[in-house]
Amino acid sequence: MAKTSSVEKNKRRRNLVDRYAAKRAELKAIIKNQELPLEERFRAQLKLSALPRNSSKTRIRNRCEVTGRPRGYYRKLKMSRVALRELGSMGMIPGLVKSSW
Template sequence: MKIIRKNKKDKERREQYKQAEQMKNMYKMLRRNELLDQETRNYFNMQVTSSEKNSSISRIKNRCVETGRSRGIISAYRISRLRFREYMKMGLISGVKKRSY
């Protein structure tokens, strides 16, 4: 299966976030610690603000793992609503029925 560029980029961002998350949380905790002197707290504040943009959770976008589409994602399956509909019609997704009312 061909890897879509957007999915590759998103995967890299997820990896960067995963690696930086623990250190970033530690710096945030130390930044808020009122027992430390102001200079030390400022140092940890600089560490948090100077971290990479891609290591932020807000840069991560849910995408369809097959098409790379960013809108209309069904999070339980990690595919777009269009692919979900196709698979549902083919009977590849068990336990899902077409709804009519």
């Protein structure tokens, strides 16, 4: 089990990303628009940098939904390889058969 503080920090980051997603997309569109004057694009860049750092989508860490483990993460299942193996062995994941010999 991962530290509770790490998992909670990641949840706060996800909330910030959701809250600021529209504003960030709007500012990025202004910055990338080559037809606008340079000063206006620069002002948009300053506003974007004034937003919280954790509102950036790249700050989110993929973590296992079951254990909070950050490594060995399967995106499709939203869990780590360790949790997948344990739940698969218990027969909790439909369609997954763990072979053993």
